[in-house]
Amino acid sequence: MRTVAVGLLLAGLGGGYFLSDIRQIQQKSIEAQRIAEFEQAEAEYLRHRHGAHLIATAGIRAAQYEASVKAAAAAKAEAARADAAKATATRKRREAQARYAGPIPESCSEYSGNRAIGCALLLERGFGLEEMPCLDRLWTKESGWNHRARNAASGAYGIPQALPGSKMATAGDDWEYNPATQIKWGLNYITSRYGTPCDAWAHSQSRGWY
Numbered sequence: 001m002r003t004v005a006v007g008l009l010l011a012g013l014g015g016g017y018f019l020s021d022i023r024q025i026q027q028k029s030i031e032a033q034r035i036a037e038f039e040q041a042e043a044e045y046l047r048h049r050h051g052a053h054l055i056a057t058a059g060i061r062a063a064q065y066e067a068s069v070k071a072a073a074a075a076k077a078e079a080a081r082a083d084a085a086k087a088t089a090t091r092k093r094r095e096a097q098a099r100y101a102g103p104i105p106e107s108c109s110e111y112s113g114n115r116a117i118g119c120a121l122l123l124e125r126g127f128g129l130e131e132m133p134c135l136d137r138l139w140t141k142e143s144g145w146n147h148r149a150r151n152a153a154s155g156a157y158g159i160p161q162a163l164p165g166s167k168m169a170t171a172g173d174d175w176e177y178n179p180a181t182q183i184k185w186g187l188n189y190i191t192s193r194y195g196t197p198c199d200a201w202a203h204s205q206s207r208g209w210y
Contacts, residue, residue: 102133102136102137103133104129104130104132104133105119105129105132105133106129107129108120108123108129108132111132111136113145114145114146114147114159114179114183115136115145117179117180117183118132118135118136118139118145118159118179118183119132121180121183121184121187122135122187122197125187125191127196127197130198131196131197131198132197134196134197134198134200134201135190135197135201137201138197138200138201138204138210139159139160139186141204142156142159142160142161142210143158143159143160143161145159145179146159147159147177147178147179147182148177149161150165151163157176158175158176158182158186159179159182159183159186160182160183160185160186160189160190162182162185162186162189167185168181168182168185170185171184171185171188172184172185190210193210194210
């Protein structure tokens with residue numbers, strides 16, 4: 001009996017240990033499953049956060065790209081405008097140099113007679129002294145600054161060679177003999193038709209008349 005009791009006791013103990021091992025294995029399995037589920041959930045969360053981040057940053061990157069494209073286009077347009085302005089300034093400077101007909105005088109005192117009158121009236125009209133060499137060449141060619149000059153072929157008269165000479169009556173009744181009246185009319189004509197004496201001289205050079 002004692003042997004049987006001892007055997008039953010040992011069997012019970014062995015069974016208890018076995019059941020305990022099973023419970024431990026099951027507990028570990030449950031914990032492992034929970035860990036796996038947690039890791040999967042965490043991975044899903046991280047993927048979701050990463051996707052949301054990509055979407056958000058894609059919008060930012062698109063906006064940055066669009067801004068950079070606009071900035072580059074604006075810079076290119078500004079550079080083109082600067083180049084155009086520089087080219088225009090260079091062209092105008094060359095045209096001005098081509099139009100001017102001689103050294104620019106320091107004052108009207110360098111002229112005498114009808115030329116001195118013409119220089120004074122030129123400044124009074126609002127032009128600079130740089131226009132005087134052109135006016136001098138123009139009216140030297142037309143009349144030699146002679147207020148009595150008459151073109152026998154056309155009938156043009158006076159310093160500016162108005163055709164007919166009676167046109168100059170709009171500047172004064174003394175247009176036939178007063179050089180100042182003729183010069184005033186001539187400057188009015190040049191201003192309204194060409195803008196400046198140098199432009200009128202350039203036209204005369206290219207066409208033979210003004």
